[in-house]
Amino acid sequence: MPTLKIAIQGCCHGELNKIYSTLPSQTELLLIGGDFQSIRTPTDLSTLNVPNKYKKLGDFPDYYHGKKLAPVLTIFIGGNHECSSYLQELKYGGWVAPNIYYLGEFGSVWYKGIQICGWSGIFNYSTFMKNDLYVEKVPYDNWSIRSVYHQKLNNFVKMYMMNHDLDVVLSHDWPIGIEVYGNKAGLLKRKPFFREDIEKGELGSPLNKFLLHYLRPRFWYSAHLHTKFEAIVEYKQENDSGKKGDVKNKEAIELDMDEPETTTKNAAEISLDMDDELPISKNRDELSLDMDDEGPSTSENEIPLDIDQSQAKQFEQTLHVSPIRPPQQTSKRLSTTTTTTQFLALDKCGRARHHITSREIEIVHTDHPSYKNPGKLYYSKRSIAINKTVENYLSSHSMNFKSINTRKIIQDPYNLVLVNELLPLVNLELNKLNKLPEEDFIIPENFQKVDNIDKNKEVRYYPNNQTQEYCDRFQIPFPGVFTP
Template identity: 45%
Template sequence: MVKVAVVGCCHGELDKIYSSVSNSSVDLLLICGDFQAIRNRADLDTISVPNKYKRLGDFNKYYSGIKVAPVLTIFIGGNHECSSYLKELKYGGFVAPNIYYLGEFGAVMYKGLRITGVSGIWNEYSFMQRNSDYLDTNLPYNNSTIRSIYHIKAKTFLKSYLMRDAKHHIDIALSHDWPKDIVHHGNLAQLLRFKPFFKDDINSGKLGNPLAKILVHRLRARYWFSGHLHVRFQARVPHTNLKRSASSSGENPANKRPTINSEEIELDMDALVELKTNANEIELDMDSPANETKNANEINLDMNDDDQSNESVKKSHTLAFTPAVTEFLALDKCVAKRKFIEFLHIDPIREDHSNNLYYDKRSIAVNKVIEDFAQERKNSPWTNITKGQLLNIDNELREIVLELEEQVDYEYQKLDALPNEKFVIEQERFKIIAPVEGESKTPLKIWDNNQTEYYVKEFL
């Protein structure tokens, strides 16, 4: 049994969060975005918040070593982040001792739990732009790039989509914004009592992330956690029978490296329609405190009551665990008397008593395959795929997905033959690279990070 604490939006309040878990014997802390890993005052020029909210927060004390996180902390990025530091760790890494960033997309293993996540938020206009994966985001950011750099990219979505694996389930998935239509799987009436101004966006279909909606049903994670909308909300998403979409030819992918056939399907280059900025991109001062309930900030939650299959699955090494329900939980921001933290006891399907944090092998395989695939090359299938097709990926891109799955399986099997020690994420790789606040005047720049260099060299 792993005791997990989950936090909605951090907003730089690490001291308050760690104080909330200090007497709880927590094994793992998960933070669902707006972490704000601000190392120094120069980093404030790379965070998209109104000027009145620009402050150092608590993180710089953990970055410099003045304080150390008392529990392993894993977080994803939101829409109010130090985008320069997170960009330096696009494949993930320790931002400070005992504090790990999952990356733009990433997955790790800890104490038998398989955890994946996607950073950023959905924005329709950014997503639908043809070159959105390759926008110039050099510093200093202008008014446009500082608000678009954290928007989820097409290739990031595709990476997460390929994380489904018939042999290895996902225990926990993290997204900053909520999956679209998730509100219809929980107590909508109660949600609207707390946040009545959600009603128009819900009725118009603008509330939530359509990419995350696809991923909820694709990945079938046991738990899905989010932040962003500053309210606690719980839902249960049922799934139909899972069918593996990979090739049924029976050929071992390790015996033959698959290739993408650009003529496999007909692709239509849709014209880009004029799109508006996403209404779901909230500002920090969007809350309506008068409509909030003033409950204690720590609530115990047991979401395992309906999971009757864990013991039987543990006894079998031949069957994949395929949850029939995803338990969804969104939490508030870190403010006193708000429901920003909850504690869960999660029973891992695989027992692992190690205190090591591991790279997930399939996520490495996915990164390798998609980084190569998602290049703007002449006659490349990626060049011809429209973002509209990605939003209907199950129907319109089935053949390409099949071939990508085969490539990922091929890379995964090569990784799986290596010793597990190779995939340990060593805390010692963390180094203070950007100047610590107060040392000197800090230049505004992207700092080369040794953890990213290691990941690229070893795995890509």
């Protein structure tokens, strides 16, 4: 079976030159698990949530302005230390620089027969509970500079409706409970301060825990906690309901490493020594680790659907059903042959840290056009259908959406009956997309940098041509949340 050699990087923190210089030979694709920091100019630094002493341009401006070219196709998701204004301009994904592609708040693409899916940001209990569809705008205040990277229910709905034959899923924070499928003792030896959060079931994201066991990708890659950790999740055969298939624990070898460790009281969000900032709220959803390799860390309290006319009446009836009622039927998983997920989390870029590694991934989708056209990146048709369905629903049924009981969703995502109501509409859109030529799904290399961006001294929103072209091409609502 043919293979694709990929490299996986943990937190980037703007250190692109170091990362590219350490790429294993023959690497065909680089995946970065967040904290990319696509800072274009000094003005962008005001949208990066780190203390002032850590604000630096990093290596990205050279790639943005064309002084350097990424030596290998690079795909990344956002974390909790990002140039949030730039990433908001690319809500649905796009090129942040030539050969460097951002998956978006939620996104999925194909490359050489491998399907990659992911979502950006981190879980924050308070923000997720609000579910007010608030969209942050620049300039950010002391709260919105954080909430802008907190994962929202709308993107969880999108991830929930992805297909079950995914090759790779990217998330910044870990799935809760993943430690039991790997060398937990080795993890606690390196990070003893994780013990309390593990015992409380708070090390990671409950949303990612659900998605891991529901989507069952072949590979799941994360970053965020600044340590390397491997695990293998084995799945038993589906039960009749298709709900919550059991898993077995399988020990995975974990490499010990001698590195300066930090202490913390909370491991739900990694931040960069937030002592310099004002406390935000009573919330244990965010954790703080110092960016430097040495020194103690501190804990911080942060924490119109385009459907056929014949479907219109049925659509209206479906969408007006109360979204907070108990589910009448749980969402059955689509068929999949995946029996295991290989999980890998990596450290941040730095000296003596396990921050990058490579894998040979077997290509099982040799019938996908991207395999036959290896130089091109392809949109996932399903992700397009999901974006169109969810965004149109939000624009016309926002009150219904905001009334969803997010507490029940966190307790058990199978309570999210809205998924059952939207899936038929996703499939309807998918059927339409399947009738289009395959060439229509090649992602255009249409990166354009902002003219005279270096001369602007105040942070602002720049309408991005890629977002506009994507929305026009697939009739998806444009993120009409900013005043240019």
